[in-house]
Amino acid sequence: MKKKIIFIIRQVLLLLITVRFGFAQNETLMSKKVARIDSFITSLATHHLFNGSVLVAEEGKVIYKKSVGYADFGRGIPNTDTTHFNLASLAKPFTAIAVLQLVQKGKLRLEDTFVTYFPTFLYSGITIRHLLTQTSGIPVVEQYEDEYIKAHPNEIISNQKAYEHLLTLKKPLNFTEGSRWQYNNANYFLLAMLVEKISQTSFAAYMKKNVFTPAGMNKTYVREAGMVNTLRYSLPNFYSPTYHNVDSLNPVKHYTYYHLGSLIGPNNIVSTLEDLWSFDKAFAVGKLIPLALMDAAFTPVTLNDGKPFRMGSSTRSYGFGWNVYTSKTQPVDTSIFHDGRIVGLTTFLHRNLTKKQTIIFYDNTDNNPIQVMVSISNMLNGSPPLPVRLTQSLAKRYGEVLVTKGIDAAAAMFNQLKNDSANYHVDELEMNRLGYDLLKAPFPNHHELSLEVFKINTLLYPKSGNTYDSYAQALAQSGKKEAAIAMYQKSIVLSPKNEDGKRALKRLLEQKE
Numbered sequence: 146m147k148k149k150i151i152f153i154i155r156q157v158l159l160l161l162i163t164v165r166f167g168f169a170q171n172e173t174l175m176s177k178k179v180a181r182i183d184s185f186i187t188s189l190a191t192h193h194l195f196n197g198s199v200l201v202a203e204e205g206k207v208i209y210k211k212s213v214g215y216a217d218f219g220r221g222i223p224n225t226d227t228t229h230f231n232l233a234s235l236a237k238p239f240t241a242i243a244v245l246q247l248v249q250k251g252k253l254r255l256e257d258t259f260v261t262y263f264p265t266f267l268y269s270g271i272t273i274r275h276l277l278t279q280t281s282g283i284p285v286v287e288q289y290e291d292e293y294i295k296a297h298p299n300e301i302i303s304n305q306k307a308y309e310h311l312l313t314l315k316k317p318l319n320f321t322e323g324s325r326w327q328y329n330n331a332n333y334f335l336l337a338m339l340v341e342k343i344s345q346t347s348f349a350a351y352m353k354k355n356v357f358t359p360a361g362m363n364k365t366y367v368r369e370a371g372m373v374n375t376l377r378y379s380l381p382n383f384y385s386p387t388y389h390n391v392d393s394l395n396p397v398k399h400y401t402y403y404h405l406g407s408l409i410g411p412n413n414i415v416s417t418l419e420d421l422w423s424f425d426k427a428f429a430v431g432k433l434i435p436l437a438l439m440d441a442a443f444t445p446v447t448l449n450d451g452k453p454f455r456m457g458s459s460t461r462s463y464g465f466g467w468n469v470y471t472s473k474t475q476p477v478d479t480s481i482f483h484d485g486r487i488v489g490l491t492t493f494l495h496r497n498l499t500k501k502q503t504i505i506f507y508d509n510t511d512n513n514p515i516q517v518m519v520s521i522s523n524m525l526n527g528s529p530p531l532p533v534r535l536t537q538s539l540a541k542r543y544g545e546v547l548v549t550k551g552i553d554a555a556a557a558m559f560n561q562l563k564n565d566s567a568n569y570h571v572d573e574l575e576m577n578r579l580g581y582d583l584l585k586a587p588f589p590n591h592h593e594l595s596l597e598v599f600k601i602n603t604l605l606y607p608k609s610g611n612t613y614d615s616y617a618q619a620l621a622q623s624g625k626k627e628a629a630i631a632m633y634q635k636s637i638v639l640s641p642k643n644e645d646g647k648r649a650l651k652r653l654l655e656q657k658e
Contacts, residue, residue, distance in 0.1 A: 175203075175208060178208070178524060178525060179208055179209050181524045181530075182201060182209050182521055182524050182525075183209065183211065185520055185521070185524065185530050186199060186211055186213070186517075187213075188533075188535065189512075189517070189533065190213040190214060192535045193510075194512055194513075194533065194535070195213060195214070195508055195512060195517065196213060196214030196215065196224070196378075196508055196509060196510045196512070197212070197213070197214065197224055197230075197506060197507045197508035197509055197510075198210075198211070198212040198213075198224050198225065198226055198228065198418045198506060198507060199211055199212075199418075199504070199505070199506035199517070199521070200226065200418050200421075200422055200503075200504075200505045200506065201502075201503070201504055201521060201525070202422070202425070202502065202503040203500070203501065203502050203503075203525065204501050205426065205429075205501065207422070210226060210418075212224040212225050212226060212228070212418075214509075214510075216228040216376060216509065217376055218378060218388065218390075219390070224509070226417065226418040226419045227364065227417050227418070227419050228417060228418070229364065229375050229415050229416070229417055230375045230415065230416070230417070230490065230492065230507045230509060231368065231374055231375045231377075231412070231413060231414070231415050231485075231487065231490060231492075232412075232413075232414045232415070232416055232485050232492050233412055233485025233486055233487045233490055233491075233492055234330075234411060234412065234483065234484065234485040234486065234492075235414075235483050235484065235485035235492045235493070235494055236333075236410070236411060236412050236413060236414040236485070237333050237410075237411055237466045237483055238466040238467055238483050238494075239352065239356060239414055239466075240333050240336050240337055240340070240410045240411070240466060241277055241336070241442065241465045241466025241467070242356055242428075242433050242434055242466070243336075243337075243340045243348075243351060243352060243355065243356060244273065244277060244336050244339065244340060244465075245434045245438050245441075245442065245465060246355055246356075246433070246434060247340065247343050247344070248273075248438070249434060249435060249438060252343050252344075253273060253339075253343060254273070255272065255273050255274040255277070256272050256273070256274060257272060257273050258270065258271060258272050258273075259271050259272070259273065259276065259335060259339070262339055262342050262343070263338070263339075263342070265312055266312075267311070267312060267315060268281070268282075268283060268318060268322070270321075270322045271283065271322050272322070273336075273339070275322045275323055275332075276332040276333070276335055276336050276339075277332075277336065277465040277466060278326070278446035278463055278464065278465065279326055279327060279328055279329060279332055279446075279463055280322065280323050280324075280325065280326050280327075280446055280448065280454075281318075281322055281329070281331075281332055282318040282319045282320040282321060282322050282323075282324070282325065282327070283311070283318060283319070283329065283331050283332070283335075284311065284314070284316045284318075284319060284331065285319070285327070285329045285330075285331065286307055286311075286329065286330050286331040286334070286405065286408070287330070287405060289310065289311065289314055289316055290302060290307065290310060290404070290405060293310060294404045294405075297404075298396070298397045298404075299397075300404065301370075301403065301404060301406065301407050302404055302405055302407070302408070303370060303407060303408075304334045304337060304338055304408060304409055304410065305338075307331070307334060307405070307408065308334070308335070308338065311331070321449070323448060323449045324448060324449045324450075325448065326446065326448070326454045326456075326463060330405070330408060330410075330411035330412070331411075332411075333410040333411035333466075334408045334409065334410040334411055335410070336410055337409050337410025337411075338410070340410075347369075348367055348409050348410065349366065349367035349369050349409075352367050352414070353366065353367075356433060357420075359427065359432060359433060360420075360423055360424045360427035360428065360432065360433060361420075361423040361424075361426075361427060362416060362420040362421075362423055362424055363420070364416070364417050364419070364420050365414065365415065365416040365417070365420045365424075366414075366415055367409060367413060367414055367415075368407075368409075368413040368414070368415050369409070369413075370407055373392075374392060374406070375415060375490075375509070376390060376392075376509060377390070377391040377392075377487070377488065377489030377490040377509050377510075378390060378391065378489050378509060378510045378511075379391050379394075379401075379488050379489035379510065379511050380511065380541075381394055381399050382399075382544075382582035382583075382586070383538075383540060383541055383544050383575065383578050383579040383582045384541070384544030384545055384547065384548045384579060384582060384583065384586075385545075386545050388510060390489075391488050391489040391490075398587075400488065401488045401489075402487045402488050406487070412485075412487070418505060418506070418507065421494060421505045422503075422505060425494070425496065425503050425505065429496075429501075441464070441465065442464050442465035442466065442467055443464050443467060443469050443479070443481050443498070444464050444469070445462030445463070445464060445469050446462060446463055446464065460472075460473065464481070466483065467481040467482070467483055468481065468482050468483055469481050476499075477499075478497055478498075478499040478500060479497075479498045479499050480495065480496060480497045480498060480499075480522075481495075481496050481498060482494060482495035482496065482518065484514050484515075484518075486514065488511070489509065489510060489511055490507070490508070490509050490510075491507065491508045491511075491512060491513075491514040492506070492507045492508075492514070493505065493506050493507075493514045493517065493518050495518050495522065497522065497525075497526075500525075500526070502522070502525050502526075504518055504521050504522060504525075506518075516531050516533055519531055520533070534570060536566070536567070536568055536569050536570040537568060537569050537570070538569070538570065538572065538575050539559065539562055539563060539569040539570060539571045540571065540572060540575035540576045540578075540579050541575065541579070542558070542562070542569070543555055543558065543559045543579070543598075544579045544582070544583070544598070546558050547583075547594055547597070547598070548583075548586075548588075548594065552593075552594070552597055555597075559601070571605065573602060573605070573606045573609060573611075573612065576598060576601070576602040576605065577599075577602060577611065577612070577615050579598050580595050580598035580599040580602065580615060580616075580619060581595075581615070583595035583598060584619050584622065592619070592622070592623045595619050595623075596616070596619050596620065596623060599612070599615050599616035599619050600616060602615070602616070603616055603632075608639065609639065610635075610636045610637070610638075610639035610640025610643055610646075611636070611640065613632045613633070613635045613636035613639065614632070614633065614636040614640070614643060614645075614646045616632045617629045617630075617631075617632035617633040617636060617646070617649070617650075618649070620632060621649070621653060626653055626656065626657065629653055630650065630653050630654065630657070633646050633649060633650040633653065634650065637650065
């Protein structure tokens with residue numbers, strides 16, 4: 146008996162040692178993950194490629210959280226996990242949750258047509274499901290409002306006004322409902338109107354009572370008409386040395402999404418990193434909608450041909466307000482996410498459903514959200530981050546000198562730095578953007594500077610039809626028709642499918658005759 150007891154004790158001790166060793170190994174792996182993520186975020190921040198806050202969680206626990214840069218550059222107020230920011234299109238999953246709550250309560254059905262609730266609606270075949278899954282085919286709001294915005298440059302368009310314009314214009318569907326997928330903010334401002342109609346209350350009041358409060362999102366609200374937006378910063382052009390508060394820019398001269406910036410449903414939920422983490426926890430356990438409806442929300446939309454929609458060759462699809470995708474390697478992971486982007490702001494919420502990993506972040510400057518999300522997800526799962534270009538833009542530096550010191554000084558600087566690949570990169574598209582920014586610049590010699598940039602770009606990239614096309618357009622706008630004709634001809638030789646260039650060339654030749 147004594148030997149048996151000793152044997153059992155030894156086995157228990159061995160098990161405890163094994164468990165402890167396993168915990169130690171897991172802690173070491175987790176520490177390495179966190180160190181890699183922190184090194185990546187710190188590097189981005191150092192090179193001005195990230196200005197915001199990020200949170201990473203695994204198995205329901207926060208493993209990494211960091212804030213960098215400023216929420217308010219002017220007053221030197223740093224970003225924190227309680228800094229308010231507009232979710233931009235990350236508002237769409239929240240709008241979808243509101244609609245699905247009404248479905249759960251039996252107030253409406255996914256197969257109900259929108260015209261059932263809005264008899265003036267022109268498109269009788271469009272259902273609630275079509276709107277949720279972005280398969281309605283209705284005209285894209287940014288496109289059908291374009292002419293009105295040009296005629297009313299100082300007006301901010303509300304949900305109701307955008308709806309009235311949709312009725313007035315009577316444009317045909319872009320495609321038969323359910324036959325294709327097209328991302329369209331119009332789908333979600335219509336859904337917000339539906340929530341108001343069914344609930345007999347404002348969208349803001351509904352969301353506070355039924356989504357934000359139950360999820361513990363005490364600092365979150367819907368930004369309604371007349372309320373100031375959160376601070377966002379952008380480089381208004383490629384020759385500007387400093388970021389500008391987006392709301393300080395003239396929306397007539399700079400694209401700031403000003404005119405459609407008050408649409409509610411696809412946009413304009415204001416939250417914090419802390420609140421989004423509260424949302425993620427509440428949502429994951431079915432506190433906002435039942436798990437069965439969550440599964441439906443995460444199911445790729447099936448089109449009229451019976452096939453699930455996929456974006457190109459990827460596994461990515463769309464459900465009810467969520468992008469959905471699976472990994473291409475075994476074992477297969479399923480993930481959902483939604484990003485948001487308006488001028489001067491990017492947001493992201495990503496959940497690996499299989500591994501219970503969450504990534505939340507925002508950046509209140511113009512940066513790339515995809516590289517942050519994918520890189521963190523990779524590092525969580527043992528893969529390297531995406532390669533990120535940390536060098537400075539020579540096109541931007543060149544533009545700054547060109548405007549402040551002139552053509553000769555800029556050319557000297559460009560030639561001096563163009564081979565310094567350790568610190569600078571030259572990019573065809575960035576040079577192209579600089580040229581166009583200068584083409585519409587407000588100072589007297591902007592045409593001359595623009596032509597200089599486009600000319601240099603043709604010398605840097607002589608096999609690119611796009612560089613000659615852009616140079617030709619600038620020459621034509623500057624009244625240099627003969628040179629513009631020559632550049633359009635060169636562009637078409639290099640890019641035979643350049644139909645816009647062919648039409649422009651034809652117009653110039655007709656004017657010459």
